[in-house]
Amino acid sequence: MQLFATLRNAWRIKDIRRKLLFTLAMLLVYRLGSFIPVPGIDPKIVAEILKGGQQGGGLFGLFDVFAGGALSEFSIFAMGIFPYINASIIMQLLQAVIPKFEEWAKEGPEGRKKLTQITRYGTVVLALIQSTGMAFAFRSAITSAWAASGAGYALSLIVIIFSLTAGTAFLMWLGELITDKGIGNGISLIIFSGIVSRIPVVATQIIGLLVAGEIQILQVVLILVLALVVIAGMIYVSEGERRIPVQYAKRVIGRRMYGGASTHIPLKVNQAGVIPVIFATSLLLLPQTIGGFWDNKIINAIANFFRLGSVTGTIFATILIIFFSYFYTAITINPVELADNIRKNGGFIPGIRPGRPTADHIAQILNRITLVGALFLAVVYALPYALQGLVGVQIGIGGTSLLIVIGVALETMKQIESQMLMRHYKGFM
Missing domain, CATH: 1.10.3370.10 (SecY subunit domain)
Incomplete structure (x- = not known):
């Protein structure tokens, strides 16, 4: 292999x-x-x-x-x-x-x-x-x-x-x-x-x-099938990207002609990786942590409201995952700086004027693909909890753990692959 x-x-x-x-x-x-x-x-x-x-x-x-x-x-x-x-x-x-x-x-x-x-x-x-x-x-x-x-x-x-x-x-x-x-x-x-x-x-x-x-073989099969679906989905989405075409104008310097090449800007569908899931889980654990330390009716009610795996906890986790997906993407990619760098290097996106229109175009595409990646993370996060309620089996490793394991494994493989490509070896993909 x-x-x-x-x-x-x-x-x-x-x-x-x-x-x-x-x-x-x-x-x-x-x-x-x-x-x-x-x-x-x-x-x-x-x-x-x-x-x-x-x-x-x-x-x-x-x-x-x-x-x-x-x-x-x-x-x-x-x-x-x-x-x-x-x-x-x-x-x-x-x-x-x-x-x-x-x-x-x-x-x-x-x-x-x-x-x-x-x-x-x-x-x-x-x-x-x-x-x-x-x-x-x-x-x-x-x-x-x-x-x-x-x-x-x-x-x-x-x-x-x-x-x-x-x-x-x-x-x-x-x-x-x-x-x-x-x-x-x-x-x-x-x-x-x-x-x-x-x-x-x-x-x-x-x-x-x-x-x-205490459990049936069908329940175990359903859990394994879901795990395989999550793994396949994570790999597919992590490799998905939107390529924005960029054309560079021809320039004559001395007696030589430079530029005129066509390239693209790759924007990942899931730019943030598994970080939104880790951040969302950490924040939702805070009220549960407080509820576990102090035996108070109000605190315990709040802790149960945000409990991981509950309906309300899953809804809030979904909201936080979407928020952190956009937040992390906004930190890592600045459309204004990207558009400015394209303009300084004599490039342009076909059909889009340089400068602010280019930045707006990149931001619009980024918002759309980030929504797809964020919704995917949220759905994959919630599915195992839904399955646990459906089949009546509480397993120690839920959707959060599975997402983290797959996401970290993929990121580590990519780092090894980049090291290999630098040395002219074929990568994983």
Whole structure:
């Protein structure tokens, strides 16, 4: 198969092989760290809480999937990378309202370094807040030896808070290291590896239910068919693009003629990739997180209203996915700058005047194809939840997890492919 042939060719190139090995080594460090427990916590009690018997176990069960089982072990990586994702969302939103941040974003590498540094500080602050909530939410799991006295109980809470915060800070550093020296986006790959590590567990649970007669073979087949449809759809849409033709005028410089070539601007249907799904899920988890920490009727009602998988939660997730699809596309592609660059290089879109009309034309096309990509993400996100309600089977890996796994895998394959094409090898596609 072409896929394996390409991977074999990539492995033969020393630079790519080094990056692949580095990425795998860092992900192995992450997986090993998922089994380092936080001091003073009884994992057995944590496991009981995660079964949904108390304190919002359903929410923490979802956290556990994204954290690759680190929460069920209550390891130092129990919070995963969610504080970093939330800090990144806040920073990207602030760039649209704070002129200084917008200026830094346009300054290039130096400006992005400043924004990255602020994001890191924000991650630590959010991690401290979330770890404090988790420490109190799982306070019943603190071992008796630690909680023997008031001072010991307070000390145990402090140790838990700082252990979880340090774990998230380490994951943030690990993700940035993978992005700089490895293959793919480090943060996305950490989430990817966490979800993939839970697939054998979920498969074992489904097989157990099938053997016990609690579910029928038809239900399992429906789940597998849906998974295949989602995979095929993600691949198809991720490769879809609208090509805007661009013609360059002929120019005579000295005795030579330049230009006159025809090319195109490729605009991806799903420009944002899987980022809108990650952002939407992170935001919807906030009210559920608060509801899991404090037993209050109003807070619990709000948390249930936004609960992932519920009708209202799915509707709000759909709205957020569409919003972030447009928001991320607007950040990555500026039609005005694109039109200006075309004009400066002596190019034009046939039938469209240079300047503002060209920018408006590009923006109109971008809005249309972004809507298609956003609606596709929203539908694929909601389908597994609908199927779970239809067949009556609650599986540990839902639409969100499936979208993230497929999206990250495709993006990583594209990065490997670009490395191969630079060295004149045939890619995946």
